Amino acid sequence: MVEQAHNQSSTKxxxxxxxxxxxxxxxxxxxxxxxDAGYKKWDCHTPYPMHGMDEAMGLKPTKIxxxxxxxxxxxxxxxxxxxxxxxxWDFNFLDIGWGYPxxxxxxxxxxxxxxxxxxxxxxxxxxxxxxxxxxxxIIKLPRHNHPIFESERFEAATDDKFFISIEAGDPxxxxxxxxxxxxxxxxxxxxxxxxxx
Amino acid sequence: MSYDAPxxxxxxxxxxxxxxxxxxxxxxxxxxxxxxxxxxxWLLFLMSLTALGAMGGALTYLFVQGVGVWGNNAxxxxxxxxxxxxxxxxxGHAGTLIxxxxxxxxxxxxxxxxxxxxxxxxxxxxxxxxxxxxxxxxPWFDYYLFPLPNQMDMWPxxxxxxxxxxxxxxxxxxxxxxxxxxxxxPDFATLRDRSKNLFRKRAYGFFALGWRGxxxxxxxxxxxYLIFAGISTPxxxxxxxxxxxxxxxxxxxxxxxxxxxPYFVAGAVFSGFALVTTLxxxxxxxFKMQKIVTVKHLDYMNKFMLGTALLxxxxxxxxxxxxxxxxxxxxxxxxxxxxxGWGMLDxxxxxxxxxxxxxxxxxxxxxxxxxxxxxxxRTSVPIMFIASILINIGMWFERFxxxxxxxxxxxxxxxxxxxxxxxxxxLTYLGTFGLFFTLFLLFIRxxxxxxxxxxxxxxxxxxxxxxxxxxxxxxxxxTAPVPAE
Numbered sequence: 239m240v241e242q243a244h245n246q247s248s249t250k251x252x253x254x255x256x257x258x259x260x261x262x263x264x265x266x267x268x269x270x271x272x273x274d275a276g277y278k279k280w281d282c283h284t285p286y287p288m289h290g291m292d293e294a295m296g297l298k299p300t301k302i303x304x305x306x307x308x309x310x311x312x313x314x315x316x317x318x319x320x321x322x323x324x325x326x327w328d329f330n331f332l333d334i335g336w337g338y339p340x341x342x343x344x345x346x347x348x349x350x351x352x353x354x355x356x357x358x359x360x361x362x363x364x365x366x367x368x369x370x371x372x373x374x375x376i377i378k379l380p381r382h383n384h385p386i387f388e389s390e391r392f393e394a395a396t397d398d399k400f401f402i403s404i405e406a407g408d409p410x411x412x413x414x415x416x417x418x419x420x421x422x423x424x425x426x427x428x429x430x431x432x433x434x435x
Numbered sequence: 436m437s438y439d440a441p442x443x444x445x446x447x448x449x450x451x452x453x454x455x456x457x458x459x460x461x462x463x464x465x466x467x468x469x470x471x472x473x474x475x476x477w478l479l480f481l482m483s484l485t486a487l488g489a490m491g492g493a494l495t496y497l498f499v500q501g502v503g504v505w506g507n508n509a510x511x512x513x514x515x516x517x518x519x520x521x522x523x524x525x526x527g528h529a530g531t532l533i534x535x536x537x538x539x540x541x542x543x544x545x546x547x548x549x550x551x552x553x554x555x556x557x558x559x560x561x562x563x564x565x566x567x568x569x570x571x572x573x574p575w576f577d578y579y580l581f582p583l584p585n586q587m588d589m590w591p592x593x594x595x596x597x598x599x600x601x602x603x604x605x606x607x608x609x610x611x612x613x614x615x616x617x618x619x620x621p622d623f624a625t626l627r628d629r630s631k632n633l634f635r636k637r638a639y640g641f642f643a644l645g646w647r648g649x650x651x652x653x654x655x656x657x658x659x660y661l662i663f664a665g666i667s668t669p670x671x672x673x674x675x676x677x678x679x680x681x682x683x684x685x686x687x688x689x690x691x692x693x694x695x696x697p698y699f700v701a702g703a704v705f706s707g708f709a710l711v712t713t714l715x716x717x718x719x720x721x722f723k724m725q726k727i728v729t730v731k732h733l734d735y736m737n738k739f740m741l742g743t744a745l746l747x748x749x750x751x752x753x754x755x756x757x758x759x760x761x762x763x764x765x766x767x768x769x770x771x772x773x774x775x776g777w778g779m780l781d782x783x784x785x786x787x788x789x790x791x792x793x794x795x796x797x798x799x800x801x802x803x804x805x806x807x808x809x810x811x812x813r814t815s816v817p818i819m820f821i822a823s824i825l826i827n828i829g830m831w832f833e834r835f836x837x838x839x840x841x842x843x844x845x846x847x848x849x850x851x852x853x854x855x856x857x858x859x860x861x862l863t864y865l866g867t868f869g870l871f872f873t874l875f876l877l878f879i880r881x882x883x884x885x886x887x888x889x890x891x892x893x894x895x896x897x898x899x900x901x902x903x904x905x906x907x908x909x910x911x912x913x914t915a916p917v918p919a920e
Contacts, residue, residue: 287656372659
């Protein structure tokens with residue numbers, strides 16, 4: 239079944255093509271075709287992370303680990319500086335209050351071994367928040383709306399159907415050729431989604 | 436089908452019954468949040484609210500009168516408050532173990548229970564964090580625990596294990612919450628897309644952050660999930676180790692032990708698994724999820740309980756060995772008199788009066804779980820239900836034994852005392868159940884209690900077989916006409 243939403247209102251312009259597939263193999267095969275056709279701004283929408291799609295879509299490995307690592311180390315450094323300032327050094331930084339060197343249990347102020355647990359915990363804390371916000375930053379969420387939600391069928395994308403979307407912003411996007419490409423991949427449903435101007 | 440299919444030659448089968456469709460999974464799990472509220476839910480919810488109210492009363496009385504309303508007194512300065520703290524935080528550890536450590540070990544069966552266990556973690560840690568906060572005597576000064584600039588130039592002492600605890604528990608709570616929330620994002624999107632009315636759509640849509648299941652998102656999301664699992668694994672081990680440092684760094688006989696960190700971590704995982712089992716069995720039968728949480732899952736969980744029970748039993752035995760081997764009379768006194776109740780009589784010829792706490796602990800934590808050597812017990816719902824409740828009782832007694840029997844009769848007979856809980860102690864402890872179950876019931880009513888997206892990963896044929904697709908295309912490519920020169 240292939241059909242197209244006919245909304246010829248002049249204020250609307252095409253936003254993306256949405257093709258629906260029933261099986262993981264069908265969408266993987268289609269993704270390879272779209273990848274080989276050289277599209278850049280396109281995506282697969284699946285209800286769960288599907289293994290092998292990185293390869294089928296030709297995606298580069300994610301770099302989120304660098305963000306996590308950097309902020310994790312920043313957390314460790316913060317912990318060291320904080321504990322040194324408060325329990326070992328003796329000056330007033332930005333008028334937040336004097337550090338106070340204290341000797342407990344006969345250990346010198348700022349003894350390293352007792353700092354390890356808090357260095358570790360703050361490292362984890364910073365890393366965790368950096369990973370969450372880094373993830374949201376990379377995938378550009380939260381996002382208030384997206385033209386893809388115009389489609390009623392797309393509600394199944396979080397249930398049991400698989401979709402490929404090719405956005406009109408892609409340099410290779412062409413109403414007829416893109417449509418022909420998607421049709422050749424054998425979708426169960428194909429729709430042109432338009433957004434209001 | 437694909438590379439992650441079960442190996443038939445080894446007798447492996449799919450986790451979920453073959454023929455389970457993704458839609459069925461969505462339907463079974465989402466339905467709980469969409470159907471009319473069952474009457475039993477309201478009943479339990481009101482009971483929990485009542486217990487929570489009792490805690491409110493007990494805490495108000497505590498704040499007005501001071502910690503003297505508890506049974507804590509010389510020489511037992513830590514009693515139910517810290518027992519409950521350690522018990523609750525231990526319960527939380529199973530959630531992180533299931534969501535993080537089992538993820539790293541690629542234990543796919545975790546997907547049916549991880550959401551549930553993570554929620555338990557968050558609520559249990561909240562209950563746990565309450566006790567250190569209220570046992571300070573003047574809880575309105577609790578902000579002293581945090582390194583906040585103040586007019587007195589007064590900073591925390593970072594050489595104290597109690598400060599490490601503040602950082603460990605708060606980090607654990609925050610990381611558990613954001614890990615839990617990150618896992619929920621795709622499921623919020625599922626609930627949003629199934630919503631029939633605008634309010635639900637808006638509410639779930641708000642938390643779904645506009646998730647559209649894009650693979651370019653999943654790719655980063657999966658790596659972020661892996662990183663969370665990677666940092667949560669050492670975190671969970673560190674949290675209970677730091678909790679054990681509160682005891683182990685002191686010189687009290689029975690506390691001053693190097694085995695404490697691993698012993699506490701094993702005990703925490705043990706009790707957490709027991710509570711997950713108890714609650715999962717109830718929810719599974721009430722909400723008819725037998726197809727998603729199968730007997731196989733329960734079997735795995737019981738094996739875990741057996742394994743951790745053996746670890747805990749080893750720690751108990753090793754503590755005794757060291758007490759004997761060290762030839763330290765105070766250490767031996769604590770273990771043989773205060774705990775076992777025999778071997779050494781006090782000056783009046785009495786046995787240690789708290790012996791029953793120790794035997795309860797050993798019975799519940801070491802003897803009871805041995806039943807899980809038998810497959811019939813591991814797959815029988817009534818047996819595992821009773822065993823899991825006994826294990827939780829036993830684990831509470833373990834903390835009670837460690838805290839109270841080490842301190843009530845230690846070095847000087849003239850300083851001996853006894854601990855008796857008061858009504859306020861009991862109401863506060865029951866009240867934390869109110870807090871836990873109030874939050875938990877709200878969770879199972881409004882949020883997907885099983886990770887919808889993650890369960891689908893394990894369905895038969897969930898992943899494309901790229902090699903088969905390429906192999907199908909290759910013959911065509913080989914016979915393609917070679918372009919003329």
